[in-house]
Amino acid sequence: MRRAPDAEWVLMYRLGLSRKRIAELVRAEPAAVGYHLVIARRQDPGLEAEHRAAAGAVPVAHPSPADLARMDEVITWVLAEGRLPEDRAGDRDERAMARWLSERRREAAQGTLDPA
Template sequence: MDRRLRRAPDAEWVLMYRLGLSRQRIAALVRAEPNTVGYHLVIARRQDLGLEAEHQAAAGAAPAPYPSPKDLARMKGIIAWVSAEGRIPEDRSGDRDERSMARWLSGRRHEAAAGTLDPAYRDGLAQVPGWQENRRESEDEARWHRRLDQLAAYREEGHDWPRHHDYDSVREHTLGVWIHTQRFKRRRGELDPAKVKLLDAAVPGWQTGRTRGRRPRR
C-alpha cells in the first residue's frame, strides 16, 4: 500500500483543498496520483462535514447543497433495504454493504444526538422505526438486567456470593465475573448511579460480597 494511504488524510493536501485547490491541481503540485489525493479527500470530508463548503467558497463557487442529491439517494437506498429486510443494518455483518449502511446510520445518530441532524434526514429517516437506537447498546443493557435477575435468584436460593475464581459451576463463574465487574466499575466511579440503586435493591450487600471462605490476606 502507498505510504501516504497509511496516514490518510494528509494534512497538507487537506489544507490545499480547503483553500480552493482542485484534486487534480493538488496531485500535480505534490506529484501524486489524482486517485490517491481523492482517497485522502474522501476521508477528510467524512471527518469534517464543513470541508466541502469551505473548498467551494475558497474556489469562488456556490457551496454544494447538503444533503446533496447523492446523500439523499443514499438515505433512500437504506430505507428501501430496511423495508425489504425488516431490520436495521448491523455494523458486525459479514456483508460489506450492510456494514457501510450501518456506519452511515451511526453518523446520523451522532448528528441527531448533537442536534445537528438535517431536517431532510430527520423527515426521511422517520420512516425507519428505531433507527436512532444503538442495537449493540440495547442488547448490552438487556443482558445487564438479565444478569441482575439471575444473581438475585442465585442469592435467594441460599448461595453465598458467586466467585470468579475457584468457582464450583459455570453458573457461579458467569455470575461471579459479572458482579466482580460491577464492583470494579463502582470503585472507579464508572457504574451508572441508576444501576447502583438497582443492585442495592435487588442484591443488598453486593459491594462487600463474600465475607466467609476468603483466603487470609498476607
C-alpha cells in the first residue's frame, strides 16, 4: 500500500508527465495515480503550474511499448541467466537483446536515453 501522495509519482507529474504516462510507467491504474495527484495538488498549489510549464517544454520521446517489453525481456533473461546477453552468442534472441542493450547504452552516453 502506498502512502498518498506518492513522492515519485508527484515528481514525475512535476516534470511534465501525464497521469496516464505515469500509470503506464509504474504499472498502476490511472485512477490511483490521479488520486495521489489530487492530494498532492491540494498540498502544493504551485504543482499544477510546474506541471504545465514542464509539459510545455521540449517533449521527451518516451519508450515505446515494444521497448518496454524488450526491457522486461532483458531483465527476466538476466535474472534467469545471471549475466548480460552477449552480442556474439549462438542464440539469435540473445544477440538481439545484446544489440538492444547496446543501443540503450549509446543513448545513455549521448544523453538521449529516456529516463523512464
